[in-house]
Amino acid sequence: MSYKAKFKVWRGEGGEGRLEDFTVEVNEGEVVLDIIHRLQATQAPDLAVRWNCKAGKCGSCSMEINGKPRLGCMTRMSTFSEDETITVTPMRTFPVIKDLVNDVSYNYQKAREVPSFTPPADVRPGEFRMKQVDVERSQEFRKCIECFMCNNICHVIRDHEENKPNFSGPRFLMRIAELDMHPYDVADRQETAQEEHGLGYCNITKCCTEVCPEHIKITDNALIPMKERVVDRKYDPLVWLGNKIFKRSS
């Protein structure tokens, strides 16, 4: 069964733009990205959209559909009623290059600021020995496809552009948590998570978890455990005392 759907799509370069109205054919089983491609093929050949795998694994087609960050390739048209007007805009938190294509370089900049995996100097490649239980907690975070929808929805930078220099967003705080939980990582992640990457800005409203297409429990399994580790390190006098008495390294 096909029908004509009403779409409002953001058109424009940079911040300047407007929502343009389209009426476009929708067929059974299609997703929003299919409709965007049909618009390109039939009505708006210069409509810019970033996409790649069409399977929810490359994280390229992040956009906002009816105001919610979604992957265009994973949003079925059957989730909308036929008389509904569907609004498609680029991600709000990042600058727009053209139409639905964002400049996501903020994320690459933040990625570079996280020091890579740092094993002990006396352990050579090939000598790592880890049990499954020691690594499976952080394996959840490896599912991330870097669609950056978590950073897009996080109100710390979505609603406050001025926080961008001081806040790395859920994606990279999760990366820091992944490394901090790694049995062989020896870099100091806790101090930098709080002081340089802005973990304290997170007020755990869990929007990052809500939008994650890989269903990673970003807040419960990465951000809150990392906050607790920071409390150990910076705010808990009993832990500090215990570390002194038992000569534990933090």
Added chain:
Amino acid sequence: MGPREVERSAMTQTTPEAPARRQRAQVKVRTLRTDRWWLVPLVTFLGLSSFLVYGVWAIIDTSNFVEPYIAPFAAPCLTTQEVCEGARLFGWAPVGDWYALPPGLLILGLPGGFRLTCYYYRKSYYRSFWLSPAACAVQEPHGKYTGETRFPLIIQNIHRYFFYFAVVIGAILTYDAVLAVVHKPLGLGSWILVLNAVLILGYTFGCHSCRHITAGRLNHFSRHPLRYRAWTFVSKLNAKHQPLAWASMFSVMGADLYVRLVAKGIIAFPYA
């Protein structure tokens, strides 16, 4: 020119460094969401507000004990005041007769602080009371945001200390419930107190700080198998932290109200 240079050159043409092209989409509305995003924060606001209002009334109300039930909001009573008669733990009253304020004030700060600094409740009241944000992808109304980086919200980091006290309070409520069942096994109130104690313990031990303390702070689970097992159990409870937070909040209100209504004689059937 290699393929990468060609690609970079093409990008340069389509993304010049003009200021207008470095801006976000200037969408003029607060949100483009079309669902009823305001419903959850509204219900949360009403639910939490009712808890606060009830808590204030429970502190003032003096009908907190009727053999063998002790109202959870008054347990344990730490003063020698007459209104506490029967609600003391082993008759213990560390605060003397000089104390004239409502006795509930002495104890409610601990479970109240536990809930106030709880990671789940923080989410709920930041959203529903402070609108920061009211819902995902809904612009918040505040011009500035510093989160939990400075006073007063940096105090949220003491949550684990409230957890330690909450364990004690949970144990006392469990003890009170067991005593009630022993003395009045057919009493409806006894089983209401048992249900409340179970939910309170489920909420308390599903806490994120508890999860961290059991083994979350470790990087080598395999070296601590018992702590790892405890962590997996706490993690299962933690996954239900939100429903347990609500269920225990309503159960403690319901159990407290029930005991007070029995104490006042408003509920007076034989197996009350």
